[in-house]
Amino acid sequence: MKAAVMPGFSELIIRINPTKQVTRGGLLTIIMPWLYAPWPDAQKTGIAEMEVEGKTLRELLAKLAELYKQANVELDIINPKTNDLDADYDVLVNGKNYVALPNGLGTKLKNGDEVRLKILWRWDG
Amino acid sequence: MLEQKDLVRYNRQLIIPDFGEEGQKKLKDSHVVIVGMGGLGCASATYLTAAGVGHITIVDFDTVELSDLNRQILYWEDEIGERKVVVAQRKLSKLNSSIQITPVFTKLTEDNIFSVINGAQVILDGTDNVTTRLIVNSACVKLKIPYVYAGVSRLRGMITTIIPGQTPCLACFRPEGPSGLGVLGVTPAIIANLQALEAIKLLIGHSPALAGKLLLFNGDNLKFQVREIRRNEGCPVCSPVVLKQDYF
Numbered sequence: 001m002k003a004a005v006m007p008g009f010s011e012l013i014i015r016i017n018p019t020k021q022v023t024r025g026g027l028l029t030i031i032m033p034w035l036y037a038p039w040p041d042a043q044k045t046g047i048a049e050m051e052v053e054g055k056t057l058r059e060l061l062a063k064l065a066e067l068y069k070q071a072n073v074e075l076d077i078i079n080p081k082t083n084d085l086d087a088d089y090d091v092l093v094n095g096k097n098y099v100a101l102p103n104g105l106g107t108k109l110k111n112g113d114e115v116r117l118k119i120l121w122r123w124d125g
Numbered sequence: 126m127l128e129q130k131d132l133v134r135y136n137r138q139l140i141i142p143d144f145g146e147e148g149q150k151k152l153k154d155s156h157v158v159i160v161g162m163g164g165l166g167c168a169s170a171t172y173l174t175a176a177g178v179g180h181i182t183i184v185d186f187d188t189v190e191l192s193d194l195n196r197q198i199l200y201w202e203d204e205i206g207e208r209k210v211v212v213a214q215r216k217l218s219k220l221n222s223s224i225q226i227t228p229v230f231t232k233l234t235e236d237n238i239f240s241v242i243n244g245a246q247v248i249l250d251g252t253d254n255v256t257t258r259l260i261v262n263s264a265c266v267k268l269k270i271p272y273v274y275a276g277v278s279r280l281r282g283m284i285t286t287i288i289p290g291q292t293p294c295l296a297c298f299r300p301e302g303p304s305g306l307g308v309l310g311v312t313p314a315i316i317a318n319l320q321a322l323e324a325i326k327l328l329i330g331h332s333p334a335l336a337g338k339l340l341l342f343n344g345d346n347l348k349f350q351v352r353e354i355r356r357n358e359g360c361p362v363c364s365p366v367v368l369k370q371d372y373f
Binding site: 029031032074081087088118120122 | 306341
């Protein structure tokens with residue numbers, strides 16, 4: 001599948017096999033430039049494109065982590081110890097948290113789905 | 126002016142070439158506010174006290190509980206039930222009696238934040254929730270006081286130094302994330318000492334290393350990552366448009 005990747009404020013917004021041209025809309029500011037590390041040229045448009053072998057949420061996230069690693073940015077989205085989402089992140093598919101989906105990370109993604117990978121901040125003291 | 130006992134007490138840092146007596150004098154004339162005296166606040170307050178920051182205001186509205194003792198190292202078993210700021214003031218004053226420690230027993234709100242932090246050179250984050258942090262962040266931006274954000278959970282931590290008008294503020298990121306995930310005591314200790322280091326650099330006029338940078342600490346694999354961050358021009362707190370509206 002193909003995916004359009006748009007870094008947001010503290011998240012990546014990913015559209016799966018978009019049928020229409022993806023634009024940043026009102027989201028103009030780039031505040032975490034390192035999120036573009038795998039696609040440095042995409043900073044001009046604010047939107048990157050990637051191809052994923054496979055159809056599941058897990059495969060998408062694994063591919064993202066691989067691309068970032070190749071760009072020397074550690075984004076260990078899937079925790080190797082738990083084989084689940086790492087505690088630094090949260091994932092929503094069409095606004096629904098992945099834990100609420102029947103197949104969790106094994107959820108098959110459809111054309112037009114929107115995946116949000118949120119980078120979580122720390123609030124305890 | 127440094128006294129003879131100061132020259133002895135701070136000898137190990139006075140002999141650091143970039144620090145010296147000038148740096149120590151600046152620390153002595155400085156005022157830092159630590160908002161929240163939990164795991165982060167206990168550690169940063171201890172090292173800023175030891176370093177000789179002349180005036181430290183410590184703010185918290187809570188009392189010592191048994192479940193605090195794994196990480197809040199200023200509080201001991203026989204002090205359970207006492208006000209944290211009172212205990213901390215007592216301990217810190219014993220560590221360094223030549224500086225002023227001001228305890229403030231209050232819950233920070235939008236109404237009292239300005240009076241609590243006004244006049245300080247640096248604010249250190251020691252809170253345990255996003256709401257208070259955003260209140261502190263907003264007030265620091267308006268008063269143009271540097272704010273060293275830090276947050277922890279489990280074995281992970283984050284820190285950035287916010288210089289109003291220059292770096293992103295906390296609200297730039299529309300940050301999300303859960304709290305109450307648990308904390309291993311050493312995690313806030315590590316992050317709070319980085320806060321203290323950033324504060325000392327700011328106070329003596331050195332460039333803070335984490336201005337415009339977000340440090341991510343992962344205690345699981347002991348990795349530190351430092352990432353560039355930029356201002357959100359549409360930030361509801363620190364964008365030039367918002368600040369202009371507030372003041373003119």
